[in-house]
Amino acid sequence: MSVFSRGFRGKQRKDDRLPPGQYLTEDFPVLSAGPTPRVPLDRWEFAIDTEAERVHRWTWEELMGLPVETPTVDIHCVTTWSKLDTTWQGVSLDVLFEDVETAAEYALVYSYGGYTTNLPLEDLLDGKAWIVHRFDGEELEPRHGGPARLLVPHLYFWKSAKWVRGIRLLNQDHPGFWETAGYHNYGDPWREQRYSDD
Ligand SMILES: Nc1nc2c(c(=O)[nH]1)N[C@H]1C(S)=C(S)[C@@H](COP(=O)(O)O)O[C@H]1N2
Ligand SMILES: [Mo]
Secondary structure, three states: OOOHHHHHHHHHHHHHHHOOOEEEHHHHHHHHOOOOOOOOOOOEEEEEEOOOOOEEEEEEEHHHHHOOOOOEEEEEEEOOOOEEEEEEEEEHHHHOOOOOOOOEEEEEEOOOOOOOEEEEEEHOOOEEEOEEEEEOOOOOOHHHHOOOOOOOOOOOOOOOOOOOEEEEEEEOOOOOHHHHHOOOOOOHHHOOOOOOOO
């Protein structure tokens, strides 16, 4: 009974789970604006810098010591592919923000290699975002953002910065790499916010 209803529900809902203008893919395309940066784990760090210039830092070992979640989510790339039920492992940003005092409303995420992307801080909190280091039960491949990437599945996938290095908290919004290049500042796939005038 439970097997039947799960399969049935999955089939029924597939189309409902596809935002406007998207198609389903089983592959996992690679989209990188530059070469894949290589960061040895003993030199890797993740930081949250607040608007009051306080810096919270985690080494790789410290990150690995935090509680892990295993989110299964749908992802949507602005180039129109969507992938359903992708399974990741990583640390919720709620855990990383536990001791961070901030009144900032904006976040600028930055990566090894120089990529940046911006979003409202609230879109990173309350179970909506993770720093993930595993995909589909395996270590996250370098081309997909390993050792660790941001995962913010409710926004177009360009917001999910690969090779994530840190988050700067800001009182004013600061557009990132694609947001400066004509893509939408927020990027909600359900409202089809692809380009800046959508
Ligand atoms: N650092 C970095 N992160 C990035 C990108 C990038 O070029 N550099 N591309 C973004 C875009 S446009 C998409 S669709 C996804 C692609 O992730 P994937 O290559 O794992 O499919 O990563 C996002 N994160
Ligand atoms: Mo993308």
